[in-house]
Amino acid sequence: MTKGSQYSHRLDLENGRVEMAHGSGGKAMAQLIDELFLQAFSNPWLDKMNDQACFSLPAGRVVMATDSHVISPLFFPGGDIGSLSVHGTVNDVAMSGAVPKYLSAGFILEEGFALSSLKQLVESMAHAAEAAGVAIVTGDTKVVERGKGDGCFITTTGVGVVPEGLNISGDQVAVGDKILVSGTLGDHGVAIMSLREGLSFETTIESDSQSLQDLVAAMVEVVPDISCMRDPTRGGLAATLNEIAQSAGVGMQIYEAQIPVKPQVSAACEFLGLDPLYVANEGKLIAFCPADQAEQLLAVMREHPKGRDAAIIGDVTEDSLKFVQMETTFGGKRMVDWINGEQLPRIC
Amino acid sequence: MTKGSQYSHRLDLENGRVEMAHGSGGKAMAQLIDELFLQAFSNPWLDKMNDQACFSLPAGRVVMATDSHVISPLFFPGGDIGSLSVHGTVNDVAMSGAVPKYLSAGFILEEGFALSSLKQLVESMAHAAEAAGVAIVTGDTKVVERGKGDGCFITTTGVGVVPEGLNISGDQVAVGDKILVSGTLGDHGVAIMSLREGLSFETTIESDSQSLQDLVAAMVEVVPDISCMRDPTRGGLAATLNEIAQSAGVGMQIYEAQIPVKPQVSAACEFLGLDPLYVANEGKLIAFCPADQAEQLLAVMREHPKGRDAAIIGDVTEDSLKFVQMETTFGGKRMVDWINGEQLPRIC
Known part of the structure; x- marks a missing residue:
């Protein structure tokens, strides 16, 4: 050349x-x-x-x-x-x-x-x-x-x-859908913030930055009825779920105990004053699908190297207020609101 | 919304x-x-x-x-x-x-x-x-x-x-092609530089910034054999011609007297120490086509409001050195080389 x-x-x-x-x-x-x-x-x-x-x-x-x-x-x-x-x-x-x-x-x-x-x-x-x-x-x-x-x-x-037969979009999410995540949350944001703050932990926390087209191809082949997929980047899981709740006109209920977070990410979050639900990911996806296909979708995801830690983390609910709520590990309930202010600037 | x-x-x-x-x-x-x-x-x-x-x-x-x-x-x-x-x-x-x-x-x-x-x-x-x-x-x-x-x-x-039947690309330019320009050169770059330098002339020089998709549609309808089109933005006509000469492996000969430049742009260029051949345009195009279709193409361009000042400005020549040369208004010849250094930073 x-x-x-x-x-x-x-x-x-x-x-x-x-x-x-x-x-x-x-x-x-x-x-x-x-x-x-x-x-x-x-x-x-x-x-x-x-x-x-x-x-x-x-x-x-x-x-x-x-x-x-x-x-x-x-x-x-x-x-x-x-x-x-x-x-x-x-x-x-x-x-x-x-x-x-x-x-x-x-x-x-x-x-x-x-x-x-x-x-x-x-x-x-x-x-x-x-x-x-x-x-x-x-x-x-x-x-x-x-x-x-x-x-x-x-x-x-x-x-x-787009392969024939797919119709994957925020407005396709329906009451009763299950919510899945492809792996651990918060890795990218915590890696960047630790670096900026000059923190070192026993093991270096690495960004999860990776492309997901191969995981997606495996998923849609087996469950073409997936309603929506989204990668929870800036604003993390919380922003993504709230955006979709708004555009689909639904509520959501997630379960803290089901949400995969690496122990060292969890520890770093505590140290840095961050909430892993709001921290950016760059190699994870959230998927919504009809409840009766959720286990099958989960199995496909877990078989794939990029979905090994996948989990079903919640349900789409009827809610005219379009709230996202979480049942905490202690059995209580809390709102998962959008963040208002700046949390992690220039994270992507 | x-x-x-x-x-x-x-x-x-x-x-x-x-x-x-x-x-x-x-x-x-x-x-x-x-x-x-x-x-x-x-x-x-x-x-x-x-x-x-x-x-x-x-x-x-x-x-x-x-x-x-x-x-x-x-x-x-x-x-x-x-x-x-x-x-x-x-x-x-x-x-x-x-x-x-x-x-x-x-x-x-x-x-x-x-x-x-x-x-x-x-x-x-x-x-x-x-x-x-x-x-x-x-x-x-x-x-x-x-x-x-x-x-x-x-x-x-x-x-x-791309409409069927077109094959418009830098490597399609052939020896013997005519070179056309859709209008006056240098308006955009001179407008920006005058503003930066705080110059005022009798009439304000305006950028030619405009979209050319309608002019192009009219051109390809009548002369689908156009070999190449390019908009001479950063680096102006000189950079564009040199780029194409390189990729097509040809030389070019242009005629200064045929190149349309507005009198006030020409005056401002002299004042600012600029050469209109190197100044960016944002609403003009250069076209190459077989010689026997050049007059027809020129007519179509001149009929269009965005091509009213169109002109045939040169010929594609055989030249293993891929030089772009210009016959000046005084009848001499000069090389139109690429500029080496920065001429007009942040012009687009």
């Missing part, structure tokens, strides 16, 4: 830094694209080097999702903003039951950002994309002055195709 | 400011989406409030393009970052000959940004989308701390469908 001959010397990916010229549309930008982005992402669509990618899709329903990523710090245990930017958007596409296919990536870089870090992030994106079975087919790079950005922001957009 | 009842009071869109909580996934973010984004962009796909949009596409070739927008200042004569973020991506999609259909929008907001400005930008996006015949079907909002962003960055991604 590299047309090395047209540049006077190669980009210094070890000691170089992002300069304003890398976003100006001239030769420096072309070189950054040639020697970094095309090297890492190479695929037949991107390699055409048009300002857009062209691909064929079968007739039918197409899904599109986008996420801007501004996580701080950029590198963390279990991932970095590069892999996260792929996982986040792949998961948003997959939550509709769709098979994610193509991604775009828009970079907003701060002048002075180390090219070696950018290279690491771009390679991490490439690996994450390969693992998720998607191609990064088009992109854009902009540079802002020092102090007008924060190293690297990445906005990805994904496109996928 | 507004579910006003669930918030204690309405968002203060007159005097309020962006807070970290607006990006945290809780109630404040839901309210911003409900009372601002959904109000402005409302359409059946977005209104479903899933984390992804689902729509039907006919079988065939689909095009995807993305652009991150970081222009400074956010408001300028002839447009703002909102309308620009729609035009930029619609045009990238349209340059393949595709009909743009759906857009996503990712916002990265700086803490403290005025909600009144955000409202203005969002409404401007909505108008631009309506004029371009596209729907903004999904989105994302992130907030970064004061001093870690610059008011508002917007990344849009567009999806469109």
